[in-house]
Amino acid sequence: MLGIIDRYILKRYLATFFVMLLMFIPIGIIVDVAEKVNKMLANKVPIDKILKYYLDFTIYFANMLFPIFLFLSVIWFTSKLANNTEIVAILSSGISFTRFLRPYLVGATIVCVFVSIMGFYLVPNASKGYNDFRYTYLKNNAETRESLDIYRQISADEFIYASNFIYGTKTGYNFSYEKFNDNQLEYKISANRIKFNPEDTTYTLYGYNKRTIGEMNDILEREDAKTMRFNFDVDDLVPVIYAAETMSLKELNDFIDKEKIRGSSNINTYEVVKYRKYSIPISAFILTIIAVSVSSIKRRGGMGINLAIGIALAFTYIFFDKIFGTLAEKSSVSSLVAVWLPNVVFGILAIYLLRNAKR
Structure with missing residues (x-):
């Protein structure tokens, strides 16, 4: 059972995460509209197609950037707890740091399930709509594929x-x-x-x-x-380059089996998409532990120092994820190893930071 403190932290965890999403997604939409409005007007795109595109855009990018949003939201509210000496009070009451982590892990589980459902069912349809719109109305290169x-x-x-x-x-x-x-x-x-x-x-x-x-x-x-x-x-x-992103897990498995029989040269690309459906949700636990370990200590520079560290670590994680994913797609490196390596590296970092934070 969750106690009062657990419910308090869990509520802050989930609320801050979803508020972070609601804050940054409209900014992303505004930037995207400013960039593409001329092409939309030139191609006389129907308004219903534009609205559907931005619904797909929201789901697609929320899934892609969720590690950054989660990481920054946990650092934000945990730093506020540390600056208000609430963490000191909680730990001084006899609660261990491991026990203090429990509501964070419960929150990470909820986010993991939420992102998994999105990745298996919502994101494939959103990815298809998003990419179809781009290739039909924006890129003007479908004819040269x-x-x-x-x-x-x-x-x-x-x-x-x-x-x-x-x-x-x-x-x-x-x-x-x-x-x-x-x-x-x-x-x-x-x-x-x-x-x-x-x-x-x-x-x-x-x-x-x-x-x-x-x-x-x-x-x-x-x-x-x-x-x-x-x-x-x-x-x-001429297989669509984003075909794998538009399929549910079962469809993707069947598609990969069929492409292996056909001797497709894009197997690694399809397998990277498949393994990311599992690795991205699991990253919620790793990033949560790192964020708590970094931000639970009250620093002289205040919340700004914690946010700076958090932003650097979050973008480093995204960088590693993209680099190894591209490496698997363009070389003979195992797609399973390439996709899971960032989680393994940051998992080791999470254990190291957690041990230091306990001290």
Whole structure:
């Protein structure tokens, strides 16, 4: 059961965190509007699309920046407790520092659950709306989205390749399709150019060639252009770069399994998104312990010193998280190790600071 002091600290913990969110998110929206209003007006974006975009923007950035908001809010109100000598009074009453931490950990648990629910269910939809709006109305580069050296296994015995595919024109070059039967090549289709026809979901192959493997002789077919159906769609050729962010956990797991079969080169990028769904909520405990350990001591410089230390540590955490996430996406470094390493490093720092604070 939580006592009076526990409820007092827990109430301050949650209230300060949510007030911090409510203070900074409108500032972020104002900055974003000032930056993008000209493009919105030029593209005549409907008002309902803009309102939906900023709802998605709020969820997307609240999830992304929650470690900073949580860290600063805990430092803020804990520093106020220390400056008012309330912490000294609590500890002087016989309560240990570990016991003093209990309402903070309860608050971190509530925040962890809240952020996990957001990450699993709300953030994927918000991310899709946010990124779709940007690519449709702001970036003006959806027409030039391109994939190079595409190789996909689209089923157990079907493989496709294209040297490049441009999303805007729905056109690929140096295309080939291979069909196997019992690990033996049955036939191969190649074309200088392939174009997707969205009206009937067919593909037109220009410079069409088909080689069917025979026991004695191969059968060759050639046509200037041939329209066909295949067991893949345009998104298989040019996957959206933010596809993983828009999926629930189950969808993401299924998507990663499918992309592994297809030989996708972006597996690490997708796995980074997956592991962050777990690592970001857990960081609530680590950052809370660090914040309490740093700010529970009354310093000569007052709250300003604690906030300065807190801001430096918070941005260092974000920096490490981004650096190792990018490293996993662009290299052979394990995505699991890269995503969890900042939590491990800051977890060790949290233990060290907590031991010092107890003294």
